[in-house]
Amino acid sequence: MALKRMDNVGIVVADLGGAIDFFLELGLELEGRATIEGEWAGRVTGLGDQHVEIAMMRTPDGHSRLELSRFLRPEVIADHRKAPVNALGYLRVMFAVDDLDETLTRLFKRGAELAGEVVDYEGVYRLCYIRGPEGLLIGLAQELR
Numbered sequence: 001m002a003l004k005r006m007d008n009v010g011i012v013v014a015d016l017g018g019a020i021d022f023f024l025e026l027g028l029e030l031e032g033r034a035t036i037e038g039e040w041a042g043r044v045t046g047l048g049d050q051h052v053e054i055a056m057m058r059t060p061d062g063h064s065r066l067e068l069s070r071f072l073r074p075e076v077i078a079d080h081r082k083a084p085v086n087a088l089g090y091l092r093v094m095f096a097v098d099d100l101d102e103t104l105t106r107l108f109k110r111g112a113e114l115a116g117e118v119v120d121y122e123g124v125y126r127l128c129y130i131r132g133p134e135g136l137l138i139g140l141a142q143e144l145r
Contacts (some may be wrong), residue, residue, distance in 0.1 A: 005063075006064070007065065008056070008064070008065035008066060008067045009064075009065075009066055009067070009093055010066075010067040010068075010069060011066065011067070011068055011069070011093070011136060012069050012070070012071060012076065013068055013069070013070055013133065013134055013136075014070065014076070014134060015070075015133065015134065016053055016055060016068060016069075016070040018133050018134075019055075019068045019133045019134070019136075020055050020057070020068065021110065022107070022110050022111075022112075022132055022133045023057045023066060023068070024057075025106055025107060025109075025110050026095065026103070026106075026107065026138075027059075027060060027095075027097070027103075028057040028058060028059055028060075028066060029057065029058045029059075029060065030055060030056075030057060030058075031056040031057065031058045031065065032055070032056050033053070033054065033055045033056075034053075034054055035051070035052070035053050035054075036050070036051075036052045036053075036054055037050060037051040037052065037073075047074055048074070049073060049074070050071065050073055050074060051071075051072040051073040052069050052070065052071050052072065053069070053070045053072065054067055054068065054069045054070075055067075055068045056068075059095075066093065081134055081135035081136060081137075082135055083137075085115065085129065085137065091137065092129065092136075092137040092138055092139050093138055093139065094138075094139035094140070094141060095138065095139065095140055095141070096141050096142070096143065097140050097141065097142050098142065099142065100118065100126045100128070100140055100141075100142035103140060104118075104128070104130070104140070107130060107132070110132075110133075111132075111133065112130045112131065112132050112138075113130060113131045114128055114129070114130055114131075115128070115129035115130060115131055115137060116128065116129055120144075123144055123145075124143070124144055124145060125141050125142065125143055125144060126141070126142045126144060127139065127140070127141050127142075128140055
């Protein structure tokens, strides 16, 4: 049996509404919101008795999803949002955009900050990393050709 696709990337946040608003501004679409709890959910995650609010965000092309989760129970026990770019583990989500400058202008109004600077990679891409809601590291790329 072959791998079919990557279904989604999950990000845990403290402010679900703020994260939804930020990713809507970026251009993702809210596919749906739900509350997940119960014995079956705890068996999947290994967390036991859990209660989580989630929002599924979809890219405009319909191929990728971002699952935003806010844990009500159990409490969050670790915070990796301030980890540097060279930290081990999951790093960032990268999005392709049509106009990097226009996207940054909109996201700066929502509190985003550049992690470094906007760079031109060999005339092929303009790239940057930003810190989005709650310090989440997000990559943005504009193809130049």
